[in-house]
Amino acid sequence: MKTNIFSIATAITLGASAVWGSPSSSEKRDSITPITVKGNAFFKGNDRFYIRGVDYQPGGSSKLADPIADADGCKRDIKKFKDLGLNTIRVYSVDNSMDHDECMKALADAGIYLVLDVNTPKYAINRADPQKSYNDVYLQYIFATVEMFAKYDNTLAFFSGNEVINSGNSSSAAPYVKAVTRDLRSFLRARKLRHVPVGYSAADIDTNRLEMAQYMNCGTDDERSDFFAFNDYSWCDPSSFSVSGWDQKVKNFTGYGLPLFLSEYGCNTNTRKFEEVSSLYSTDMTGVYSGGLVYEYSQESSNYGLVKVSGNDVKELPDYDALKTAFSKTDNPKGDGDYNQTGGANACPPKAAPNWDVSSDSLPAMPAPAKKYLTEGAGKGKGFDGDGSMEAGTESTTTATAGSGEVSGATSTSTSSSSKGAAPGIKVPQLPMTTVVVGLVTAMSTLFGASLILL
Ligand SMILES: *[C@@H]1O[C@H](CO)[C@@H](O)[C@H](O)[C@H]1NC(C)=O
Ligand SMILES: *[C@@H]1O[C@H](CO)[C@@H](O)[C@H](O)[C@H]1NC(C)=O
Numbered sequence: 182m183k184t185n186i187f188s189i190a191t192a193i194t195l196g197a198s199a200v201w202g203s204p205s206s207s208e209k210r211d212s213i214t215p216i217t218v219k220g221n222a223f224f225k226g227n228d229r230f231y232i233r234g235v236d237y238q239p240g241g242s243s244k245l246a247d248p249i250a251d252a253d254g255c256k257r258d259i260k261k262f263k264d265l266g267l268n269t270i271r272v273y274s275v276d277n278s279m280d281h282d283e284c285m286k287a288l289a290d291a292g293i294y295l296v297l298d299v300n301t302p303k304y305a306i307n308r309a310d311p312q313k314s315y316n317d318v319y320l321q322y323i324f325a326t327v328e329m330f331a332k333y334d335n336t337l338a339f340f341s342g343n344e345v346i347n348s349g350n351s352s353s354a355a356p357y358v359k360a361v362t363r364d365l366r367s368f369l370r371a372r373k374l375r376h377v378p379v380g381y382s383a384a385d386i387d388t389n390r391l392e393m394a395q396y397m398n399c400g401t402d403d404e405r406s407d408f409f410a411f412n413d414y415s416w417c418d419p420s421s422f423s424v425s426g427w428d429q430k431v432k433n434f435t436g437y438g439l440p441l442f443l444s445e446y447g448c449n450t451n452t453r454k455f456e457e458v459s460s461l462y463s464t465d466m467t468g469v470y471s472g473g474l475v476y477e478y479s480q481e482s483s484n485y486g487l488v489k490v491s492g493n494d495v496k497e498l499p500d501y502d503a504l505k506t507a508f509s510k511t512d513n514p515k516g517d518g519d520y521n522q523t524g525g526a527n528a529c530p531p532k533a534a535p536n537w538d539v540s541s542d543s544l545p546a547m548p549a550p551a552k553k554y555l556t557e558g559a560g561k562g563k564g565f566d567g568d569g570s571m572e573a574g575t576e577s578t579t580t581a582t583a584g585s586g587e588v589s590g591a592t593s594t595s596t597s598s599s600s601k602g603a604a605p606g607i608k609v610p611q612l613p614m615t616t617v618v619v620g621l622v623t624a625m626s627t628l629f630g631a632s633l634i635l636l
């Protein structure tokens with residue numbers, strides 16, 4: 182759905198030190214319970230958590246803007262988020278040279294979480310040339326972004342990529358998407374940041390949705406995602422669980438070991454009544470799905486908006502009331518919604534070109550010059566005004582050994598259970614703890630020198 186065109190962003194660059202608090206700072210930023218992963222579901226403390234969200238890109242997909250850096254606009258819209266009954270927004274790009282404290286705190290105060298895409302139009306994997314675009318300049322940008330946002334307790338999740346694969350043949354870029362996901366997870370652990378769940382948002386295509394989901398959840402733990410999401414516009418009112426084909430999407434994903442959610446939904450072919458809401462939050466679906474994000478908050482040229490924003494004025498459109506009504510009459514299921522506590526890995530999908538064109542389960546290794554960010558931190562973000570990364574930097578020249586993304590010494594504040602409970606019959610190394618630790622210390626010493634081990 183999202184198609185970005187570059188725009189000239191205003192040049193505002195704040196020094197990183199002025200913007201970032203220390204992760205160990207005793208100052209209380211916010212008081213909202215971070216979301217964690219258990220089995221195939223999200224949890225807020227001991228309670229199952231379902232995403233009730235919207236995609237938030239005031240200005241539209243063709244105009245690059247960072248709505249989290251716009252504190253006034255953010256506060257203006259939080260009133261509507263609360264009125265709609267939301268607990269989550271998704272933002273497609275942020276300028277990592279800007280300050281986001283004020284908006285993130287206001288969201289936390291309102292009980293609202295953020296699902297954040299780490300990429301921007303200029304800093305992303307290029308599906309036409311993934312090998313070149315997976316480089317250290319790119320990783321510096323996205324590491325700086327997660328370093329900034331992992332500090333907020335209401336950052337629910339990071340999308341490592343969005344619709345990179347949008348056809349059969351573009352699945353050849355999948356190993357790069359998976360490598361980026363691995364690197365983000367390694368970075369969070371190496372920097373001792375909160376283990377914010379990391380996963381991919383897939384395009385609304387049947388061609389290889391299931392294969393991509395399986396692929397992102399196969400291999401060693403360091404290579405696997407914390408969740409999977411996809412866009413889905415198949416429920417067009419008037420419809421039903423079976424007419425829309427959502428019953429098949431439950432069937433196909435039953436037994437999948439990660440939390441799943443819809444990263445965009447809300448077909449607008451006919452008048453929207455959002456009747457899918459009562460299905461999405463019923464036990465027809467909650468054994469496998471954890472809610473979703475309605476496309477989209479503001480009215481843009483594609484006509485999906487709930488409100489029309491003009492300056493400080495926010496006008497509610499008919500879809501706003503329809504969604505508000507749908508949410509207000511739909512409670513979450515009682516108890517745990519029949520989630521699967523086991524979770525865990527599955528086998529990698531076999532190559533089946535042209536729909537699934539990935540011949541090896543091995544991933545590219547992190548580009549060598551990017552490894553220093555694991556020990557030194559990412560440094561200052563280049564922001565929307567940066568020169569971009571697709572043609573820059575040093576690309577990956579080697580294949581990673583399975584397990585290379587493991588990071589020792591990052592045991593605190595784990596929020597993901599993805600290292601537990603691999604499905605029976607799936608090969609995931611289960612070594613005695615001492616072996617693992619010694620093995621990791623050796624590997625990490627070789628890679629980064631002894632300093633990291635003493636963290
Ligand atoms: C996939 O095929 C289309 C149509 O032939 C082509 O335009 C596109 O460049 C190809 N993409 C990749 C990643 O090979
Ligand atoms: C379910 O899986 C089958 C087999 O992979 C596939 O052909 C079908 O398109 C999938 N259905 C949906 C709705 O994803």
Ligand SMILES: *[C@@H]1O[C@H](CO)[C@@H](O)[C@H](O)[C@H]1NC(C)=O
Binds near residue numbers: 523525603604
């Ligand atoms: C629960 O998840 C495991 C691991 O993915 C799977 O093997 C099992 O079939 C699932 N159970 C149900 C009831 O879906």
